[in-house]
Amino acid sequence: MTSSAPEEWLDIEVEGIRMDQDAITYARKHLDYIETEELRLGNVFVEQFVTAFESPAVRVAGTADVLGWSDDTGEFIIGDLKTGRGWVDADSDQMRIYALGGMRLAKKQFKTVTMTIVQPCHGVNRSHTMTVPELLKWEAQVLIPAVQAAMATTAEAVPSETACQWCPAKAICPAHIEPFNTMSVAQAPEALSNEQLTSFLDNIAKVEAFIKALETYATKRIKDGASLRGWQMGPKKAHRSWVNEADAAEWLHKAGLVSSQIFPHKIITPAAAEELLEKGTTVTETLTKKVSSGLTLCRSFGIGE
Numbered sequence: 001m002t003s004s005a006p007e008e009w010l011d012i013e014v015e016g017i018r019m020d021q022d023a024i025t026y027a028r029k030h031l032d033y034i035e036t037e038e039l040r041l042g043n044v045f046v047e048q049f050v051t052a053f054e055s056p057a058v059r060v061a062g063t064a065d066v067l068g069w070s071d072d073t074g075e076f077i078i079g080d081l082k083t084g085r086g087w088v089d090a091d092s093d094q095m096r097i098y099a100l101g102g103m104r105l106a107k108k109q110f111k112t113v114t115m116t117i118v119q120p121c122h123g124v125n126r127s128h129t130m131t132v133p134e135l136l137k138w139e140a141q142v143l144i145p146a147v148q149a150a151m152a153t154t155a156e157a158v159p160s161e162t163a164c165q166w167c168p169a170k171a172i173c174p175a176h177i178e179p180f181n182t183m184s185v186a187q188a189p190e191a192l193s194n195e196q197l198t199s200f201l202d203n204i205a206k207v208e209a210f211i212k213a214l215e216t217y218a219t220k221r222i223k224d225g226a227s228l229r230g231w232q233m234g235p236k237k238a239h240r241s242w243v244n245e246a247d248a249a250e251w252l253h254k255a256g257l258v259s260s261q262i263f264p265h266k267i268i269t270p271a272a273a274e275e276l277l278e279k280g281t282t283v284t285e286t287l288t289k290k291v292s293s294g295l296t297l298c299r300s301f302g303i304g305e
């Protein structure tokens, strides 16, 4: 996108997102990883769409953040930047699929594959190395049987939070459509039995995911030029901000506000403090408290659940 350093983008808005310090740190770590691998290996590419398996009915593919290889040592690498806090193992199915697809894209023979996760919120990069025969064995014994099972006419959807999280099939998946259909013709909540109410609560996440998938599909279709009666793309809610903070402060002073009102000093949160403190230093419990703002409906995990 640009040859400028990530640090130059601090506080600049890109596609509606303001680049904060976290985003800059993530970009810097990712760039450092890419540059190190490029120097070490010689061949490094970013944002490559790779396909591990393809048939008329199924495609197992994705976009690898980074892939590269050495012509001398036979090493192939896959790198992935994770900006979320959820821990991701360097040896994951996703990385193995990217590795298979990446090697096919490179059209070369390799000896080893190193898969690296760049996830700055969990510290240093973590890597896993395996031989190419090990990866091909996993493909034959795990990936291909899984693809065949999914293609079988008797295949059942097996929903789970992690499996469904990024699945693009939610809008056509029976495991999500059926709960939606059931709820859409349900009686008023007051008329439901406790068992029916519990069953509906259990399915809320699937129904919400289905609705979200519908919105995603509709957005894409409209962006692709489709006309959906009564729907269009509109601007997101805009938040007001000062055009010039110095001018605004001067105006507020003249309007009668004092400095402590215009520039309130607030102590940082315990979480923000721990980010700034030396690695491994935690804020002592005697300095913090947790105050709940009230009760909310949530899962109970009692005996037998």
Ligand code: SF4
Pocket: 157, 158, 159, 160, 163, 164, 167, 168, 169, 170, 173, 174, 175, 176
């Ligand atoms: S959304 Fe449906 S098809 Fe996709 S992972 Fe979940 S259960 Fe499987």
